[in-house]
Amino acid sequence: MNRRRFLHTTAASVSALGFPAILRSASPNSMLQVASVGVARMGGNTMRSVGRHEKVKIVALCDVDAKHMAMAAKDFPDASQLKDWRELLASHADKFDAITIGTPDHMHAAPAVLSLRAKKHVYLQKPMAPTLHECRVITQEAKKAGVVTQLGNQGRSSIEARMTVEIIRSGAIGKVKEVIMWENKPLNWWPKNTELRPEGDPLPEGLDWDLWCGVRAPVPYLKDTYHPQNWRAWFNFGCGEMGDMGCHHFDTTFDALKLSTPIRARLTHGGSSGPLWGEKRIVELDFHGSEFTADDTVRVTWNDGGMDPDMTKVKMPKVLTKFPASGTYWVGTEGAIFKPYGQRPFVLPEESFPAEKYPKGLKGQDHYFDWVDAILDGRKSCADFTHGGPLTESVLVGTLTDRFPGQWLEFDRETCTISNHEMANQLVKRDYRDGWKVEGLG
Numbered sequence: 001m002n003r004r005r006f007l008h009t010t011a012a013s014v015s016a017l018g019f020p021a022i023l024r025s026a027s028p029n030s031m032l033q034v035a036s037v038g039v040a041r042m043g044g045n046t047m048r049s050v051g052r053h054e055k056v057k058i059v060a061l062c063d064v065d066a067k068h069m070a071m072a073a074k075d076f077p078d079a080s081q082l083k084d085w086r087e088l089l090a091s092h093a094d095k096f097d098a099i100t101i102g103t104p105d106h107m108h109a110a111p112a113v114l115s116l117r118a119k120k121h122v123y124l125q126k127p128m129a130p131t132l133h134e135c136r137v138i139t140q141e142a143k144k145a146g147v148v149t150q151l152g153n154q155g156r157s158s159i160e161a162r163m164t165v166e167i168i169r170s171g172a173i174g175k176v177k178e179v180i181m182w183e184n185k186p187l188n189w190w191p192k193n194t195e196l197r198p199e200g201d202p203l204p205e206g207l208d209w210d211l212w213c214g215v216r217a218p219v220p221y222l223k224d225t226y227h228p229q230n231w232r233a234w235f236n237f238g239c240g241e242m243g244d245m246g247c248h249h250f251d252t253t254f255d256a257l258k259l260s261t262p263i264r265a266r267l268t269h270g271g272s273s274g275p276l277w278g279e280k281r282i283v284e285l286d287f288h289g290s291e292f293t294a295d296d297t298v299r300v301t302w303n304d305g306g307m308d309p310d311m312t313k314v315k316m317p318k319v320l321t322k323f324p325a326s327g328t329y330w331v332g333t334e335g336a337i338f339k340p341y342g343q344r345p346f347v348l349p350e351e352s353f354p355a356e357k358y359p360k361g362l363k364g365q366d367h368y369f370d371w372v373d374a375i376l377d378g379r380k381s382c383a384d385f386t387h388g389g390p391l392t393e394s395v396l397v398g399t400l401t402d403r404f405p406g407q408w409l410e411f412d413r414e415t416c417t418i419s420n421h422e423m424a425n426q427l428v429k430r431d432y433r434d435g436w437k438v439e440g441l442g
Contacts, residue, residue, distance in 0.1 A: 032375060035060035035096040037085045037111050039072035041229060042125055043102020046152060048075060049368040050100055050123065056372055059096050062088050065228065066206025083208055085111045093118050098375060101125060102152075104231045105238050107214045109134035110438050116141040116149075121375050123368070125152040126247035128385070128392035130239050133429035135396065136416045137441050139389030148374045150381040151388030153247045154367035155342065161252045164337065164345040166359045168256040168292060172347055173332025175294035179253050180314060180329045182303040183245045183341070187279065191230035193222055194276060215432040215442060233276055239399050240277030241304045246395030247388075249328060249341070253300060254391050258290045261390050263297065264410045265397045269307055271405035280305020283398045294333050302398055314338070317346035400424055 032055050036047035039061050051058045058076040062085050063069045069081055080095070082088050089111070098121035101111055109129040115122050122142070128135045128151060142149045155161055168176065200220030203209055209221045216236050224230065232238035253259065262285040270281035283302040289295055303309050314329045317338050326341035335352060339345040347353035365382070374381040397411045400418065410420040418425040432442035 031055055031057040032098060032372060033057055033059045033096040034098045034100065035062065035088060035092070036072070036100045036102070037062040037088065038100075038102035038104075038107075038125075039063045040065065040068035041102070042152070043100070044068070044072060046100045046102050046123060046125065046368065047072065049366075050372060051076065053369050053372045055376060060088060060092055064208045064211040065204075067204070068228075069206075084211055086114075089114055089118055093120070097121060098123070098148075098372075104212075105130045105243065106216050106231075106236065109138060109441060110215055110432070110436065112138050113141050113438055113441050116145040116147065119145050119147055121148045121371075123150045123152065123371050124385075124388075126388070126392065127239055127243050127395060128247075128388055130237075130243065130396070131428060131430050131442075132393055132396050132400075132416055134441065135389055135392045139385045142385040142389075148371065148379075148381055149385040149388070150367070150371035150374075151247065151383045151385065151391070152367075153251050153383055153388065153391070155248045156251045156255070156383050157365040157367035157370060158342070159362045159364060160339070160342070160344050162362055162365075163359050164252050164339055165256040166362075167337065167345060167347060168330060172334075172353060172357070173330060173336055174334030176257060176292055176298060176330050176332050177294040178298065178313070178331040179257075179300040180303070180309045180331070181249045181253075181300065182307070182309045182325075182327060183241060183249060184304060184306055184308070184325045187233075187241060187305070189229050189232050189244075190279070191226070191233055192224035194225070194233075195222075196220075196225075196275060197222060215436045217433050235272070235275055235277055238277070239396070240281075240402065241279075242281060242283065242302060242399050242402075243277075243395060245304070245326075246302070246398065247391055249302070249326075250300070250391060250395055251383075252328065252339075253330070254394065255387075257287075257292045257298065259287045259298075259394070261393045261413045262287050262300075262397050262411055264408050265401050266408045267401035267405045270305065270402065272402050277399075278305070278402050280307050281402060282307050283401050285394070285398055287394075315348055317348065317350060319346070319350075400427055403427065 034056055039047055058079050060080045061072050062082045064083050099115045100123040102125045112122055112124050201223045203221050232244055265285040268282045270278040272278035285300045286297050289298050324340035328339050330337040336348045337345050371381045404424055409418050409424050412419040
């Protein structure tokens with residue numbers, strides 16, 4: 001069977017499956033049957049974290065790399081093994097209720113959408129997808145499916161993040177005037193090789209390179225270039241550093257200020273034009289304000305790649321002796337909050353907010369278990385796609401500015417378009433190659 005026919009058959013098959021997941025998981029004594037697509041690195045971490053739940057059984061493994069598969073099979077020896085996610089959905093969909101997807105960014109949307117159309121509960125790594133159109137379709141399909149979804153922005157479940165949301169909403173720093181974010185950790189995933197030679201290198205044993213390329217036009221395999229962890233740097237396969245970490249950083253602000261997608265965004269430093277994303281950037285994004293902001297709009301500024309935030313605006317807590325590589329600073333009308341990434345927030349000035357004023361009693365929350373428990377309890381998860389979709393779209397509007405330095409890109413949320421810039425708008429949606437097209441998606 002050729003690929004075009006196979007993908008069409010897959011879509012038709014999964015659309016007729018109905019609601020096996022919801023029915024099979026209804027009994028408190030049943031196990032939630034989970035399949036995992038992408039079983040190494042963050043995909044593997046998600047699979048194993050979900051698999052720790054006492055009500056979960058990992059029943060299927062899917063990966064294009066046999067070495068990754070072999071490592072995962074050591075932990076889940078009874079799970080079936082496939083290298084093509086389309087076959088998983090076409091031939092094994094009646095054997096699982098839910099799916100985790102931890103593939104490279106360019107291969108998020110297609111398996112997610114077809115899984116949702118098959119009425120499978122979906123845990124999807126961030127960013128939701130590399131294009132605005134794909135994110136919008138995933139969000140819409142999740143609503144239609146009525147299943148439980150979760151975006152892999154696990155920092156959202158931390159006590160520190162939830163504490164920060166509570167402090168901001170309490171009015172401890174007044175109304176928020178501005179938000180400044182920075183992410184300056186080393187780019188350990190930047191490729192050692194960036195020379196795109198027409199002659200490919202020998203394929204590692206067990207790697208199906210055509211399946212790895214997936215919806216994108218195939219490129220020659222080159223060592224230390226794309227696989228297994230260098231794909232983020234490439235425009236065709238990843239979203240750069242802002243796409244990698246943006247959903248983590250934006251989430252607390254998005255939640256605390258009840259933001260939606262940005263009105264506009266502009267790159268003020270950095271930029272790229274070739275096959276690679278830029279290695280550093282400063283991006284300004286303007287959002288509609290809310291009851292928690294000082295004005296009708298609020299600006300969020302993103303810094304990465306060694307671009308430090310404006311230190312005339314950012315004040316460090318006295319207790320910290322070293323400026324953190326990653327963090328967020330909220331400027332309020334009556335104070336500020338300094339939060340190193342992954343750590344507790346500090347309300348400034350410190351004298352005005354002693355320890356006893358910080359929220360107490362916040363309980364730990366396992367992001368992966370929250371998804372499973374939401375399925376079993378019949379409720380929404382903490383990071384379902386009604387939240388994760390607009391969150392990812394906000395980050396992607398920012399990433400688009402990398403290609404158009406100094407130019408404001410205006411985002412029309414209703415039509416999901418860049419309304420003032422035709423070249424930027426052409427990047428909102430990208431076609432899939434023949435044999436991989438998915439109706440309504442790419």
